[in-house]
Amino acid sequence: MKVGITLPNVGPQATVENISYIARRAEHEGFDSLWTIRRILWPIEPQTPYLVTSDGSLPKEYQYVLDALDVLAYVSAITNNISLGTHVEDMFFFTPIILAKRFVTLDVLSNGRIISGLGIGWSKDEYQASNIPFNNRAERADEFIFIMKKIWTDNVVNHKGKYYTIPPSRIDPKPIQNNIRVYLGxxxxxxxxxxxxxxxxxxxxxxxxxxxxxxxxxxxxxxSNDNGNKDHNKFQVIMVTFPNIIDNQSSSSNNERAPFTGTIDQIGEDINRLKTMGVEHIVFNYNFVPIGKDPLKVIEVSKELARFTK
Structure with a gap:
C-alpha cells in the first residue's frame, strides 16, 4: 500500500514554513505522495449544505486556502521524487484547455510526478462564483475529460462540442508521463x-x-469494473483519511468509534481494514484535527501509521 500526506494548504497552518517542512520530510522519510485541496470560497450562508458537518457549514479551515496547483508547483521545486496530487481539483472552475495546460506544466516541472484527482464539485456558491451553470454537470464532465486527454495526447487538437470549442491547434508540450494519471472523486x-x-x-x-x-x-x-471488463491491474483506489489520534481511547469502544479516530493501534486496524477492501494508496489528511497544526507531529504520526501499510 502506498502512503501519502495532504499538505497544509488550508487553515492557519497553511504557511510556507509548514508546507516546506512537511514536503521535504515526507520525501526524506520515503512517503509516496503529497496532496493539496481545492476550495475557492467559504460562503457565509451556504446554498448547498456541507454533508460532513451537522449544521451544513464548511470547516473554518476553508476560510484560508492557498491555491492547490500553485502549492504543488512550489513543492515540485523543493522535492525530487515524491508524487504530487490533487484530492480533488474541481474541474469546472477552469476551462479544459487551461486545466490541461496547468497539469502539463506541473508534470514537466516535476519531471513526471503529477497525479490528477478530479471532481465536479458540489457547492452552488462556488459554481456561481465561477460563472458556471450547476446543471448538466455529468454531461459537461464527459466532454471536459475527453478534451483534456486529447490535449495531452494529440498532435493537433480540434474540438467543437456542446460546452467547449477549440479550433485546430498545436497545444504543446505533452506530459512527461505517457499520459497523466487521472483519478475521479x-x-x-x-x-x-x-x-x-x-x-x-x-x-x-x-x-x-x-x-x-x-x-x-x-x-x-x-x-462495475467486472461488468466493463476493465484491466484490474491498472485500476486503483486511493482513499483519503483523517487520522485523529486519541491516546486514551478505550479499546472496548472499538466497534463504536468513528473510522480513523482512536489510538495509533486502533487506527492501524482501520488501515488493515482498508487493505482488505483493496485500497492501494492511502492519504493521511490532518488539516482538520489538532495534529495538523504541528508539522513535526504530522510526520511522526504518519511514520507510526505507515508501518501498518506494509
Missing amino acids: GAAPGTFARIRKFGLSGWIGALVGGWEYVEKIIEGIRL
Whole structure:
C-alpha cells in the first residue's frame, strides 16, 4: 500500500514554513505522495449544505486556502521524487484547455510526478462564483475529460462540442508521463461509468462516512469494473483519511468509534481494514484535527501509521 500526506494548504497552518517542512520530510522519510485541496470560497450562508458537518457549514479551515496547483508547483521545486496530487481539483472552475495546460506544466516541472484527482464539485456558491451553470454537470464532465486527454495526447487538437470549442491547434508540450494519471472523486454511479469510459487510473475517495458506506462504494466499483471488463491491474483506489489520534481511547469502544479516530493501534486496524477492501494508496489528511497544526507531529504520526501499510 502506498502512503501519502495532504499538505497544509488550508487553515492557519497553511504557511510556507509548514508546507516546506512537511514536503521535504515526507520525501526524506520515503512517503509516496503529497496532496493539496481545492476550495475557492467559504460562503457565509451556504446554498448547498456541507454533508460532513451537522449544521451544513464548511470547516473554518476553508476560510484560508492557498491555491492547490500553485502549492504543488512550489513543492515540485523543493522535492525530487515524491508524487504530487490533487484530492480533488474541481474541474469546472477552469476551462479544459487551461486545466490541461496547468497539469502539463506541473508534470514537466516535476519531471513526471503529477497525479490528477478530479471532481465536479458540489457547492452552488462556488459554481456561481465561477460563472458556471450547476446543471448538466455529468454531461459537461464527459466532454471536459475527453478534451483534456486529447490535449495531452494529440498532435493537433480540434474540438467543437456542446460546452467547449477549440479550433485546430498545436497545444504543446505533452506530459512527461505517457499520459497523466487521472483519478475521479465522487460517489455517483456516473463517476464510475466515467472512469471506465475514458480508461482513467481509478477512484479517489474520502473516508468521511461509516465503514458500511465506504465498503458499499468500493464493492460497487469492483462490480462495475467486472461488468466493463476493465484491466484490474491498472485500476486503483486511493482513499483519503483523517487520522485523529486519541491516546486514551478505550479499546472496548472499538466497534463504536468513528473510522480513523482512536489510538495509533486502533487506527492501524482501520488501515488493515482498508487493505482488505483493496485500497492501494492511502492519504493521511490532518488539516482538520489538532495534529495538523504541528508539522513535526504530522510526520511522526504518519511514520507510526505507515508501518501498518506494509
